[in-house]
Amino acid sequence: MAATALAPARGKNLEIGSFKGRSTVGIAYVTRELGLGRVAAVDPHTSPSSTDPDLRGKATSYDDFVDNLRTAGVLEQVEIKRAYSHDLAREWRDPIRFLWIDGDHTYEGAKADLDMFKPYLVDGAIIAMHDVLGTFEGALRVFVEEVLDSDDFGPAGFSGSIGWAQYRPRDGKRFRWRRRLLAVPARRLIPVARHADRGLRGWNKFLYKFWRPLAPHGDIPIRRLERLLRTAD
Template sequence: MLFLDITREQLLPLMPKGGRCAEIGVASGAFSQKIRESVAPSRLHLIDPWVHQADTAYAADENNLAQAEQDARFRNVTAMFAPQVADGSVVIHRAFSADAARDIPDGSLTFVYIDGDHTTDVVRADLETYSRKIEDAGFILGHDYANHPGARAQNMGVIEAVNAFVMDTDFDFVFLTRETWPTYVLARPGNAHLASVMGALLMMSVKMTEVTGFPHTTRFSQSIVRLGDTVRVLPRFEPVAR
């Protein structure tokens, strides 16, 4: 795995252009716009139920807004992407990811960006379901591979879900961005696009660190460091205790 000193916005343009992709968890559509601008997808599936979820493990998530605000977000996203919905390059699914999957053919996506319900069981289910949706040379990306106190307070379990998925399947953990809310990238071995992504990273002189045995024998965690008024989230890699 390569730990990349870039943001998710800088990572996006390295993904294959012009393909079909999906974003699970759209919220106000800010990152959906970045996906459109960066990779000009021929079709972008935007998946979000825009519903308040009161009695679930997701209840504490800061994006679990009241229903009136969810409705407002949905209206804004619909207005924002009206031209693309009309020409068929954007499809809005007001649905949970498990239900929207029925409308997306297997093997049809260049990449998926998983950023919906961040609890361990739902992320694991999204990984299982949407790994079948991507093409052989496709990528699984996802947000919030984080376990600092801000992530734990929202009951996020992305790290646990992704690690278990990688250890149980043939997917490799290829990249992780160095951010407070990191984005991970998974790919099947021999992915035909990986060489060009690596070439682009080298051309950009991106600072990167190779972490071997990840996540099988090396794990990631984040700790908080306070320097006066400044609070920093520090990434840490350490061997798995045997």
């Protein structure tokens, strides 16, 4: 959230995957308080992916989503897009300053979300992906291979299970070693996550507990983050 606020970039804030609005409320609140524009939130609200939360007998999460935004007082701050991300991508034309990916966590789904919207990231934009430092193999693999391994991105980090990075196509190479230090342990967690569909057990659990702490995922002091995110301009 701090990286979102500090990103020295102009453009839209886009959330892919809202469910009942927990992250939407946080992003809407920060962007409104700091005058960083509205949040477009795309979700068909039907939990279509195998990785989605259960709707517990309901047909949709839409009504709870709207109620929660209204209760939090941020309904006006959110442009609700009740659609699949690939449908939104067909009509999307706006530059993006913050991209939050928390939709389909399969490899194909998470990669498509990044591929479809990466062309709209402005220099200095922040992308953040939820559940990458956990047991979702697909989302983790996309973050490692498409973000940490790519010189299009500069500073990067983990905060809890969230992976974030700054889009820096002009000078991302300068941060290659920093990203690599995160990628080494994170890559080791990919096969662990692959075998964790029925929970972490035995040797797999040991590997998870061994490699996960080696990928730093605590808070970064705000001044340090501010320095890291400062672009050349």
